[in-house]
Amino acid sequence: MSRPPSSKSEAAADAHVTLPPGWTKEYSKSQKKVYYYHHKTNARQWHVPTVTEAQNPQLAAERARRKTLEESAGGNTEGSSNSNSNSNSNSKSNLGASHTYGYHSRKLNNWLKAHLIKTKGKPRGNVLDLACGNGGDISKWNILGVKNYVGVDVARVRLEEAQRRVEGFKGLRFERWSFFKVDLGEEGLEGRVEECRREGGKSVWRWTGGDFRIGFKFDVVSCQLALHYMMQSKEKARNCFKTISDNLREGGTFIITTMDSRYVLERLMGLGGDLMDGKERVIEIGSEGLCSIKVPGETVRRIFSRDEPLTSENWYGLKYEFKLLDTLEPGAGAPPGSNVSVDLEESLLPLELAKSVMEEYGLVLQERLNFSEYFQKHKDDCTDKVDWRNMNVAGVEGNMEQTEWDISRIYCTAAFKKVRGAGGSAAGGVGHISDKDFALGLMRLRKIHGAEAVNNMSREKKIALIKKL
Template sequence: MAEAQGASRWKSFKRPRSPPRAPTAVGPSTATASVVAQHYNKRKNTHRTTTSGATIQGLRNMNNFIKSCLLNHYLRPNCSVLDIACGKGGDFSKFRAGRIGHYVGVDIARGSVVDAISRYNGNGADLKPYPFTARFLSGDCFATDLASHLPRALRFDVVSCQFAIHYAFESGARARQAMRNMAARLQPGGFLVGTTVDASVLSAKLKASLSSATPGEFGNQHYRVVFDRALVGEGALQAELERCPFGATYRFTLEDSVEDVPEWIVCKPVLVALAEAEGLKLVRWSNFHDFFEEESGPQAELLRRMNVLPEPHHRQTEAEWEVAYLYTVFAFEKEAGPGPRMRAPHPGRAMHTRVEPASIIDCAALPLEQLGAEPRQPGAPEAR
């Protein structure tokens, strides 16, 4: 099969491994959150198909295939889902395929939430309303107490955070608040699933760039990574992450997607430690290359339907495959607690209830002291 041949050819890509790093407490910094929000608010709302013709359409199809396979492992009929950084509702079709019962989406970019509501309601020539109940919130998911804006009895079976948790790693306080939000309303036995940058890959590519004409910069015709100058140098990134595992920043550009947006390194041991503090245990961690190898055989029909390996060669380009190498999937399970399972009532069968933009719940960011920022000592440098 052409798909299998394509997958086999990609086995030559090996991912470097990074040594573990311990978490360190730091204070919050939300100065760039508005920059990210403004970027996504400006993006045009378009409904793409698997053959829309975008220059990185193959990569988009790959990312959607990865997310579909990941969610398929954990979604169950009539389950409730919290979608952190929901954007314009790009994963609605995946939740429909999973036959979920109730959906809550939250995003920092209010314009994106408005677009998500439009998509949910089925506005557009080739779209239909989605068959699950929904509510939407707008606010900084990583500096807001989401629980205070939700019905008290509401619990989630799955929390999804796709391509977003790295924005929380600007500071320790933001990362901790993000994890609290994702874990607080998760049912015992429920799952937090998502995708984020693979720190070991970024670290290896940064090291390789030091001998190039542009140290600290790397990429191809589809993407560009530019590290903060303080992190460019032999062992500089490692030393900085050992000193403080939050706030290690780089600028990221991805063709037809993001342009020179700040992102932050996510150290796996730190993310795991934050999750464990909230009663979550790691059950899955795989680079996109590895996860694709695992899923492309069992999900060959989905692979074909989503046009991940397009004609005529039934493969992605090397440049697109390199971009996919930058990311990893993860899944955490909520450990059972002493209390009973709670669940907001869901309809007996999936249904749609129209939502209006006026119903968006606005979530104000918490004051720094409520975020858990450590007090700054007189004369001490400000914590990131």
Template sequence: MKRGYQDSPSTSLGPPQSRARNNPGGDSQFLEDESMKIFARKVADHYSARTNQTLEEREASPIIHLKKLNNWIKSVLIQLYTRQGDAVLDLACGKGGDLIKWDKAKVGYYVGIDIAEGSIEDCRTRYNGDAAHHMHRKKFTFPARLMSGDCYEVTLDRVLAEDAPFDVCSCQFALHYSWSTKARARRALANVSALLRPGGTFIGTMPDANVIIKKLREAEGLAFGNSVYSIHFDEEFSEKKFKSSSPFDIKYKFHLEDAVDCPEWIVPFHVFKSLAEEYDLELVFVKNFHEFVHEYMKKPVFVELMCRLGALGDGNQDRSTLSPDEWEAAYLYLAYVLRKRGQPDRTEINGKRDRGLMHISKEDIMYVR
């Protein structure tokens, strides 16, 4: 499986210190069998079952600094590619963990969608300010809509016709769940392209296939990991070879302490880039998390943000930082930015936000099937 970009910095360094074709091939490209829908439901049930942690529980997590690092990376992406007043589509928004980031970016409108009904309910509670760990937070400044549905199966441009176009689409730690079939991968990218305005930006994070396959080939068997994560491939991949003609449904079992325990899929980045181009989405950059940290920690504004979030301590009394095992786990991921072809046009953006609400009831959540 060929590489889509250059190798990332070595893990031995250790943790750092303080054209429009919206439906090429027709709808036949989006047909899939029931087994993959069952897998999608299992993933949804896994995330729905996860409970919101108290602040004390979160700080006691064995991967607390990795979580803070992930939040820093997402915050940097949002700060770099979001402008005040932007309309945002958050695919696989989960429990709304990025709502505060969007608020700090002063976005003008937000739509979140997730397959897990339990997560969307938690997101609703968080947006309304009713979550126990957010009881003292002021209200969010942007109107929002929340939806529950599989954004890798549903045709979202019909559902969100009155809300589009969006300036920014975000998909954090979730796009790889679409890679179980070519149909789902195409649907995901078709939805992004159809809903972004020309010149709009698609930002996200996902596992780094180059790193995962490299580690698999270096391992004695079909499993590898450390104290905070483990990855296991089935016997069908015993030769550790992957055909370039079959870049979908390369499944592995992923476990991350206090976070993830479900099947995931390899996303060969060169295939992702090529497929995205079919939907008028051009690559701006892709960086492994290690490379991302080393590059943006050169900028004082992001160093200050890192200190506030505490992934590497606060630079003063707090000297705590990522453990070597957390830093190795961070090496499993990459960040990407794509831009939709065409000349930017923001003339349509401000007039279509009357569907958003400043307080969302259970009845306001749209369920899309």
């Protein structure tokens, strides 16, 4: 939650602002302050909604969730390599956060990502961090010692936070870094993108025409707690897989953390009853609505239908609503709903079905583990910088509540390898086109249809039109 207006002039300015659609002005009796509420996403904030938040309130809420998951769990990965400094930092963090139900589970999530990056990343390599948010994983990549870091996200406000994080980082080991504002599911990484680069000792944001051109392929592509937002449709999913493959070198690694569809299926089956009755099902984790997965009747029907079983062609758009509370009630003086960590619509990524589609783009599944399985497998092969004992995950051997452990089981991690000779086929059988022909074709399309219209097209549509020129 951002701070409330600190002066009468700020409050007066707020009073005369026309709010974007979906936002309303509310009043907190306990704080005696005005706050702003978005009814669709349950986002709550003290400051007047920005343009970015107005355009995509769901994304604004998701970025707030990622900040909670990443920053509050950041612990020792942000600080000095000195173990005493880390211990002191963690102790202070614990004093402020241990009252929340998800504290240790967030610490476990953070340790897992740190370990995943250490073991799957490449020192002195090139990394593409998709849906990087405010840069919560930058310190992990810096500890690994990657040479070139590129962060991509749809929200400029978060990229600016990530930019400031890099600039203020002590002991930064990146030789080169940049950030790109682009919608992965809609555009791929081509078209008109906004880029932040270091120029003349300053960070400069500018628009770049044509394709996303960084000058090299990546050794690792990472997408943490975000890939499920690209699975809303076949087109979005395939755009995403194509973009990842095009930017990953042969032999490179793609790593993800996402909702574990096996867990959701297991819990749905455990609810019993007629799963084809079209009724909504709610998976409760913990007591009093602490964590819930609300699955619409249509999604349940699609999952369990025998007449129209799910296949590698029709698994897209398996929607559900995920809600996670930090505490059962808002803190003293906090506005209603401020205890909500997550309340968003997501889409399942059933890797059993999706892996054959991903293989069309050369992305071959190497390993998939539930968070609990990952911890049991790797808890004893840690180094100082990624030792769960130093990252306030100690609760897993006594202090972590069963509910927190259950929440961690919601997620899984997966690693893919890019193999030779794949990644050229576009969605819907459109086929491959060389980078040179694609760039030349884009120039001609923009003259015919206009730059804005072409930039709003999917990659598949662009290729199809270029082939007709």
